Structure formats: C-alpha cells, structure tokens
Amino acid sequence: MSKNKNVGFFSWIKNIKNKILKKDIRNKNNNKKNLSLKIKKKSNNKFLTFLKKKLIQTKNKFSKIFKNTFFKQKINKKFLKKLKKKMILADIGLDTTKYILKKIKKKINFEESKNAIKIKDLILLEMKKILKKTKFKKIKRLNKPYIILIVGINGVGKTTLISKISNLYVKKNKSVILVAADTFRAAAVEQLQIWGNRIDVPVISGKKNSDPASVVYNALNIAIKKKVDYLIIDTAGRMQTKINLIRELNKIVSVIKKVNKNPPDEIMLVIDACIGQNTFNQAEIFHKSLNVNSLSLTKLDGTAKGGIIFSISRKFLIPIKYITLGESINDIQKFNYKKFIHAIFNKN
Numbered sequence: 001m002s003k004n005k006n007v008g009f010f011s012w013i014k015n016i017k018n019k020i021l022k023k024d025i026r027n028k029n030n031n032k033k034n035l036s037l038k039i040k041k042k043s044n045n046k047f048l049t050f051l052k053k054k055l056i057q058t059k060n061k062f063s064k065i066f067k068n069t070f071f072k073q074k075i076n077k078k079f080l081k082k083l084k085k086k087m088i089l090a091d092i093g094l095d096t097t098k099y100i101l102k103k104i105k106k107k108i109n110f111e112e113s114k115n116a117i118k119i120k121d122l123i124l125l126e127m128k129k130i131l132k133k134t135k136f137k138k139i140k141r142l143n144k145p146y147i148i149l150i151v152g153i154n155g156v157g158k159t160t161l162i163s164k165i166s167n168l169y170v171k172k173n174k175s176v177i178l179v180a181a182d183t184f185r186a187a188a189v190e191q192l193q194i195w196g197n198r199i200d201v202p203v204i205s206g207k208k209n210s211d212p213a214s215v216v217y218n219a220l221n222i223a224i225k226k227k228v229d230y231l232i233i234d235t236a237g238r239m240q241t242k243i244n245l246i247r248e249l250n251k252i253v254s255v256i257k258k259v260n261k262n263p264p265d266e267i268m269l270v271i272d273a274c275i276g277q278n279t280f281n282q283a284e285i286f287h288k289s290l291n292v293n294s295l296s297l298t299k300l301d302g303t304a305k306g307g308i309i310f311s312i313s314r315k316f317l318i319p320i321k322y323i324t325l326g327e328s329i330n331d332i333q334k335f336n337y338k339k340f341i342h343a344i345f346n347k348n
Contacts, residue, residue, distance in 0.1 A: 093309035131337030152270035154237035157298035163195035
C-alpha cells in the first residue's frame with residue numbers, strides 16, 4: 001500500500017472515531033439533561049405536595065370565602081358586586097380587587113356568558129401576572145460575605161425566619177454568621193443565640209442597649225476576614241417612634257456601605273401574613289425608607305388568608321423570596337407564584 005493510500009486510510013479511521021466520540025458525548029449530555037429534568041420535575045412535585053399540605057388552612061379559608069361563587073352563576077353586575085366583596089374578605093384589598101375586576105371585564109361578554117365558572121380562570125390568570133412581576137432573582141456578588149439585612153416590626157417572626165434561612169445555607173455547606181443587632185431587647189438576642197447553637201452557627205452580639213450599628217461593624221469585619229459566605233443581620237422592629245427606627249436602620253446600612261463599599265445585597269422585609277391589610281402600611285414605610293429589595297412572608301399556614309400577597313406585590317413590586325409554613329426549622333420554601341396559586345385554588 002502506497003504512502004498516500006496509508007494516509008487516506010488512517011484519516012478515514014480517524015474520522016470514524018471522531019464521529020463515534022461526538023455521538024457518545026451527545027448521548028452523555030442528553031442523558032445528563034434528561035436526568036436533570038427528572039430531578040427538577042421530582043423537586044417541583046415535592047414542593048407542590050409540601051405546599052398543599054402546609055397551606056391547607058389558607059386554602060380552606062379561600063374555599064369558604066369563594067364557596068359556590070363560581071358555580072351556576074350568571075355573569076352580571078350583581079355577580080361582580082358579590083365577587084368584589086368576597087375578594088376583599090380574602091384580604092386581596094380594595095385597590096387590587098378593583099384592578100383585577102377591571103382587567104376581567106375587558107375579557108368577558110356579559111350577553112354571551114351564562115356561567116361564571118369561566119371567570120375563575122381569568123382571576124387566577126391576573127393573579128399570576130401580578131406575582132410573576134415579583135419573581136426573585138438572586139443578586140450575584142463576587143465578594144464575600146453576601147449580606148442580608150432583615151427588617152420588619154416586632155412579632156412578625158424575623159428571628160425564627162433567620163434561623164430557617166441559615167439552616168438552608170448550612171445544608172449547602174455554606175458558612176454563616178448571624179448578627180444580633182436588636183440590642184434593645186435581651187430576649188431577641190437570647191432567642192437568636194439559641195437558634196445559632198441549634199444549627200451550629202456563630203452569633204455576634206453586643207452589650208444591652210449598645211449601638212446596633214457598632215455590632216454590625218464588628219460582625220462585618222469578622223465576616224470579611226474569615227471570608228464567610230453569608231452575614232445575616234437581625235434588627236429591631238420597635239422603638240419610641242417610627243422615625244427613630246428608620247434612622248437606626250439607615251445608620252446600619254451606612255456602616256455596611258462604609259466597610260463593604262456596597263450596601264447590603266438584600267434588605268429583606270419580613271411580613272406576618274396573619275395581620276392582613278395592616279401589613280400594607282408596614283411595607284410602604286420600610287420600602288420607602290430603605291429601598292427593600294426582597295420580601296418574605298411568615299405564618300402563612302395559620303390564620304392567614306394569604307390575599308395580602310397580591311396587594312403588596314402589585315403596589316411595591318418587591319421580589320418575594322421565602323414563605324414559612326410552620327414552626328419547624330425546615331418549614332420554609334422559596335416562593336413559587338405558580339405553585340402558590342395552584343396550591344390554594346385547585347382541588348388536586
């Protein structure tokens with residue numbers, strides 16, 4: 001066999017090997033992709049099952065309020081007036097209820113529509129559109145630590161939420177430092193220390209009535225030095241006046257900017273879902289003063305109707321990150337607007 005023929009033969013063999021190799025790589029990638037999709041689907045189903053189980057009381061309240069509302073009812077002004085009252089009872093709020101109904105009226109024909117069952121789908125569609133705008137997107141940071149400043153009034157469950165969030169990070173092998181910046185309440189510091197011991201996370205605190213900003217300053221320097229992944233700061237929720245509270249929180253933000261050259265990655269507002277429309281005023285004050293960029297709802301499994309989430313989302317467009325659904329440290333989920341609506345309104 002001549003030299004040219006040998007070159008041609010070996011070149012042919014090499015091409016075949018390359019084709020087989022590329023095919024194997026494609027098959028491996030496809031298998032990985034299919035496995036990833038299966039895991040994601042399984043995770044979503046698990047989340048939905050968990051959500052339905054934990055939101056049973058909230059779902060029952062919605063079901064009771066809207067019972068027989070959409071069954072064999074004609075769409076007319078009388079029906080819409082009744083629907084409006086029911087939506088307000090569900091804590092959806094007057095302005096948001098009017099907004100949703102206005103959108104729906106543009107899509108229905110009063111003369112052709114004989115059954116109001118169709119209007120339920122339109123309501124859910126508008127609700128999804130409202131919550132979709134508040135989908136949380138993680139802020140990417142190159143420097144450590146990722147700083148989360150937790151704000152909200154006393155009693156909404158800030159400290160318990162912090163422990164649940166910290167536990168999520170610990171499970172992912174991330175390092176966490178907690179900061180007890182509510183120095184005016186000994187009980188708040190003690191509670192955070194108890195949770196810190198349970199999940200083996202260090203808690204940095206100061207003397208009673210000491211300057212909260214100074215505690216944050218010390219904690220942040222330690223976190224930077226140790227290259228900690230997450231620094232989560234618990235803050236006061238009540239002072240003599242709202243002005244004093246906001247000033248104190250702004251001072252903490254200023255200290256973080258000074259040390260870290262950047263503001264907190266997240267200023268997370270914590271809201272008790274059981275309080276209802278009163279939380280709307282809280283959101284307005286904190287968001288206006290601190291530029292809140294994430295939101296978490298607590299106690300959604302209790303007496304909460306859950307409708308307040310739509311009013312706050314529509315008004316402030318604050319991304320919703322977490323919802324807590326029980327007392328256990330594992331009773332926390334990243335918020336998924338589609339699964340949330342499905343869990344509340346659907347039977348299956």
